[in-house]
Amino acid sequence: MERKCIINFALMRPVIVFILRVMLGIVFVVAAYGKLLHPDVLVSTVINFNILPMELAKIFAYTLPWIEMIAGIMLIAGFGIRGASFAIGLLLVSFIIAIGINMHRGISMECGCFDIFGMNEKVGSEILFRDILFLIVAVSLVFTKDFMLSIDTYLERKQKK
Amino acid sequence: MNLNKSWKSVFIITAAIYVISLVVGILIHAVMPQLETPDKLIVPQSYLQQISAMKTISIEDAYSDYTNNDAVFIDSRDNAEYREGHIKGAISIPYDRFQQYYPLYQKLLTKDKKIITYCHGTGCGLSVDVAKDLMAIGYTNVYVMTEGWPGWIDARLPISVGKEP
Numbered sequence: 525m526e527r528k529c530i531i532n533f534a535l536m537r538p539v540i541v542f543i544l545r546v547m548l549g550i551v552f553v554v555a556a557y558g559k560l561l562h563p564d565v566l567v568s569t570v571i572n573f574n575i576l577p578m579e580l581a582k583i584f585a586y587t588l589p590w591i592e593m594i595a596g597i598m599l600i601a602g603f604g605i606r607g608a609s610f611a612i613g614l615l616l617v618s619f620i621i622a623i624g625i626n627m628h629r630g631i632s633m634e635c636g637c638f639d640i641f642g643m644n645e646k647v648g649s650e651i652l653f654r655d656i657l658f659l660i661v662a663v664s665l666v667f668t669k670d671f672m673l674s675i676d677t678y679l680e681r682k683q684k685k
Numbered sequence: 686m687n688l689n690k691s692w693k694s695v696f697i698i699t700a701a702i703y704v705i706s707l708v709v710g711i712l713i714h715a716v717m718p719q720l721e722t723p724d725k726l727i728v729p730q731s732y733l734q735q736i737s738a739m740k741t742i743s744i745e746d747a748y749s750d751y752t753n754n755d756a757v758f759i760d761s762r763d764n765a766e767y768r769e770g771h772i773k774g775a776i777s778i779p780y781d782r783f784q785q786y787y788p789l790y791q792k793l794l795t796k797d798k799k800i801i802t803y804c805h806g807t808g809c810g811l812s813v814d815v816a817k818d819l820m821a822i823g824y825t826n827v828y829v830m831t832e833g834w835p836g837w838i839d840a841r842l843p844i845s846v847g848k849e850p
Contacts, residue, residue, distance in 0.1 A: 607698020
């Protein structure tokens with residue numbers, strides 16, 4: 525009985541990995557889209573986080589949505605999955621540190637995470653928890669080898685032939 | 686060897702994503718002047734919506750009320766931040782402890798008195814939260830000083846440090 529369960533899980537694994545991968549990709553494409561629509565808001569949000577100096581904060585704000593967009597699309601398409609996951613993981617680490625610092629300061633501020641839905645999220649433990657969950661998914665993807673329905677796997681098989 | 690090779694490609698892809706994003710981000714910012722960020726901060730839409738429903742007051746007007754002793758200032762930031770420095774004479778009602786702190790100053794906050802709330806400046810909604818709490822219990826003469834503590838400091842106006850107003 526127990527053995528059967530293990531076998532089933534092994535069969536399910538690529539499917540779970542596929543779902544998590546595409547979900548993470550969609551989350552980041554959506555987040556990036558909202559940020560690209562309102563670049564000015566993003567700049568002030570990053571500045572309000574009060575961590576980077578003004579000029580660096582601006583550069584971070586210009587770059588951030590594109591990292592999210594490119595890495596998100598790569599995850600959905602299944603191209604360079606591990607690299608894209610690593611890129612997203614690094615972003616999430618920076619978010620977690622920034623949120624942590626501002627929670628420690630006791631400052632309530634706009635998160636600016638998903639501007640597209642007009643979500644007025646305030647930085648707090650829920651968002652910290654959510655980012656940690658995303659980070660766990662991203663890190664797991666970095667350590668995964670085979671990906672179902674992906675350009676990576678297709679190219680690898682073609683190369684072997 | 687194989688593993689090293691695969692990790693190498695992970696790092697290369699990550700670096701490529703970052704570099705491409707940096708270049709695209711800066712180029713787009715450079716070629717689209719409407720995205721130019723002014724010196725003054727542009728605040729989130731949700732904050733603008735919140736603040737549009739409130740009466741606001743500039744630092745100059747607030748200072749004129751301050752000198753004439755026409756208004757009570759409420760610091761809506763965290764209590765620890767209040768202790769580090771606040772507008773001289775301002776009372777502390779942290780945004781998340783309204784029920785606890787309001788009774789302490791109830792006598793001071795008569796309904797005919799002008800009340801000015803402030804927090805971390807433009808984009809900070811804590812002062813709006815406290816102003817809303819006050820309006821909910823019948824205060825009408827409530828103003829939000831949007832430039833907040835940073836604006837007050839920049840103007841080098843009187844401040845006080847410690848737990849006393």
